[in-house]
Amino acid sequence: MAINYLRAVPKIPHPSNLKLTGLHSFSFFKTRRVSLPIRAAATSSSMSYEKELAAAKKAASVAARLCQKVQQALLQSDVHSKSDKSPVTVADYGSQALVSFVLERELPTESFSLVAEEDSSDLRIDSGRETLERITKLVNDTLANSDYYSDSNLTNEDVLRAIDNGKSEGGSCGRHWVLDPIDGTKGFLRGDQYAIALALLDEGRVVLGVLACPNLPLTSISNQHSSHDKVGCLFFAKVGAGTYMQPLDGSSPLKVHVSATENPEDASFFESYEAAHSMHDLSSTIAKKLGVKAPPVRIDSQAKYGALSRGDGAIYLRFPHKGYREKIWDHAAGCIVVIEAGGVVTDAAGNPLDFSKGRYLDLETGIIVTNQKLMPSLLKAVKESLEEEKVSSL
Ligand SMILES: Nc1ncnc2c1ncn2[C@@H]1O[C@H](COP(=O)(O)O)[C@@H](OP(=O)(O)O)[C@H]1O
Ligand SMILES: [Mg+2]
Ligand SMILES: [Mg+2]
Numbered sequence: 199m200a201i202n203y204l205r206a207v208p209k210i211p212h213p214s215n216l217k218l219t220g221l222h223s224f225s226f227f228k229t230r231r232v233s234l235p236i237r238a239a240a241t242s243s244s245m246s247y248e249k250e251l252a253a254a255k256k257a258a259s260v261a262a263r264l265c266q267k268v269q270q271a272l273l274q275s276d277v278h279s280k281s282d283k284s285p286v287t288v289a290d291y292g293s294q295a296l297v298s299f300v301l302e303r304e305l306p307t308e309s310f311s312l313v314a315e316e317d318s319s320d321l322r323i324d325s326g327r328e329t330l331e332r333i334t335k336l337v338n339d340t341l342a343n344s345d346y347y348s349d350s351n352l353t354n355e356d357v358l359r360a361i362d363n364g365k366s367e368g369g370s371c372g373r374h375w376v377l378d379p380i381d382g383t384k385g386f387l388r389g390d391q392y393a394i395a396l397a398l399l400d401e402g403r404v405v406l407g408v409l410a411c412p413n414l415p416l417t418s419i420s421n422q423h424s425s426h427d428k429v430g431c432l433f434f435a436k437v438g439a440g441t442y443m444q445p446l447d448g449s450s451p452l453k454v455h456v457s458a459t460e461n462p463e464d465a466s467f468f469e470s471y472e473a474a475h476s477m478h479d480l481s482s483t484i485a486k487k488l489g490v491k492a493p494p495v496r497i498d499s500q501a502k503y504g505a506l507s508r509g510d511g512a513i514y515l516r517f518p519h520k521g522y523r524e525k526i527w528d529h530a531a532g533c534i535v536v537i538e539a540g541g542v543v544t545d546a547a548g549n550p551l552d553f554s555k556g557r558y559l560d561l562e563t564g565i566i567v568t569n570q571k572l573m574p575s576l577l578k579a580v581k582e583s584l585e586e587e588k589v590s591s592l
């Protein structure tokens with residue numbers, strides 16, 4: 199099978215490439231408008247979480263600007279080809295600090311709990327001092343250039359505290375924000391796809407999610423894209439209210455829907471770019487059994503969920519190697535973005551993902567994502583393939 203590696207084109211988005219103007223930009227979209235009555239009418243819960251969603255969009259957009267700046271510097275200085283991870287660390291920490299800062303600032307009256315990937319312990323020791331200074335400068339530069347927070351100036355201590363807000367354990371009671379400040383670190387380093395992924399849990403249930411994907415083309419990735427394609431997508435979803443996508447520069451949003459295909463022969467499937475993160479052979483076996491003809495499309499990060507929510511591909515397969523435990527921040531935002539766009543996200547046994555158990559997901563083997571029509575046959579193909587694998591390893 200030939201393999202389709204998705205690269206962000208252009209790899210370094212020039213600021214002018216991120217500007218779209220008004221409605222004109224949307225004639226550029228191949229994204230389908232909602233066409234299937236799969237979701238019920240908006241529930242009463244869609245009336246709430248309005249200000250939380252607005253805050254989450256602001257936070258993810260500001261953090262995306264910081265990440266874009268670091269990725270450009272990283273690629274220009276060619277550091278990405280070395281094993282020096284510090285610029286990524288700087289972006290991860292900076293993004294987490296910014297999201298934490300913006301959420302607290304926007305929602306001052308609510309108790310604030312954040313489950314996030316990074317913590318500040320490495321920055322609190324002497325050898326982390328210089329990195330901390332760089333993060334604080336990056337955070338302040340980003341705030342100074344932002345529309346809403348240009349008067350803010352954080353100290354090193356403020357930055358450490360903002361990062362450490364992310365130490366919450368989550369769980370089934372109350373509200374918890376869930377953040378991956380840069381999902382797809384390896385993609386970020388390569389100049390490919392990554393995402394800032396932010397979700398809100400309420401009583402253990404994901405009620406809203408935002409995915410900022412600074413390098414994802416605004417048009418479908420399944421088209422041949424050229425260096426003229428605009429990149430930078432913000433996906434957002436609220437329970438019962440559907441999924442929308444807008445350019446990261448803030449132009450108007452468009453409602454999106456997963457692919458309506460019932461025929462696996464027309465479906466393409468996504469998987470991790472990194473073979474260490476997901477068993478590519480197993481995915482190929484499953485796809486073949488299902489009747490998928492197209493080669494896999496390999497993309498880093500939760501950009502896969504975003505792309506699937508607008509119908510770029512119809513299936514996402516994720517089968518980590520034995521012993522790996524999935525974290526909630528790697529799936530919470532992506533999960534609601536796909537579900538609200540009419541899709542289904544389950545583990546390999548067909549169970550919905552449970553985000554109420556703390557920082558980890560307890561899963562049966564893997565994660566599978568598709569539309570409602572294809573899910574029964576996909577689940578069957580997954581079960582058969584896993585059974586065959588078990589027998590052959592005896
Ligand atoms: N051995 C492994 N198996 C599965 N997932 C892994 C992994 N090692 C890291 N990951 C997760 O895979 C995420 C990236 O997903 P993808 O493979 O879809 O690009 C990483 O997120 P971070 O980049 O935020 O650390 C990390 O949490
Ligand atoms: Mg991640
Ligand atoms: Mg991360």
Ligand SMILES: [Mg+2]
Binds near residue numbers: 315383
């Ligand atoms: Mg990480």
